Amino acid sequence: MSKNTNASFGEYIRQLREESNLPLRKIAAELDIDTSTLSKIEKNERNASEQIIEKLSVIFKIDKGDLKVRYLSDKITYQLLEEENGIEILKLAEQKIKYHKQQHQL
């Protein structure tokens, strides 16, 4: 993931789009959504569906997994931004996920 990882998902998409010199209108058409919806996605005011993320990865020729990582980490970040113990929460979540994965392997 070479670009600024601290950029939000929306900022990142906007960056990609502007580097391609394409208006919202064009990308929105490819995504088959309203221009205003894409505008809101770029401003992190709307969710991006799995399908949208998939299409964006094709349009901008980037790895879909990476894009999803960006998107979901963003969502979690926003969920925890107001929390006292955000980091602690993430650490524990990590522990739990590892535990679940391990259990699943047996």
Place this chain on the structure above:
Amino acid sequence: MSKNTNASFGEYIRQLREESNLPLRKIAAELDIDTSTLSKIEKNERNASEQIIEKLSVIFKIDKGDLKVRYLSDKITYQLLEEENGIEILKLAEQKIKYHKQQHQL
């Protein structure tokens, strides 16, 4: 396995309740919710509101912050359990939160 951090939020509450030998009915009354709602909370089928968490921490004399950490880490865990890159997502979220906090301090 009494303070097992891998126990889910619901399992943990149930454990506390059973250690106190109190029926759902009693705790639910204190929480001012339906018995069936509490049952579902203990089975992780319903969300626990901020208010419920607060009251639970009082009833069971445990730290509210800790309880919230358990609850929220659980929610995040469930969100990511089906994801390929759960751990990566959490790492990036952590980075972002730290970044935001730092920015906030300036």
Place this chain on the structure above:
DNA sequence: TTTGCTTTGACAAATATTGTCCAAAGATAA
């Protein structure tokens, strides 16, 4: 059996999200 505890499903009411349109605001070029 009765009694008390717990679980489940159903349901409407309340909330939140989605998809869409349109008008206004901004930006750019002539």
Place this chain on the structure above:
DNA sequence: TTATCTTTGGACAATATTTGTCAAAGCAAA
């Protein structure tokens, strides 16, 4: 300046999700 293209924000109904509640059913002990 005007004309044109792009972007934004508000409004709205349609959907989806969550909440609060109830009643019935399951379960175990006496």
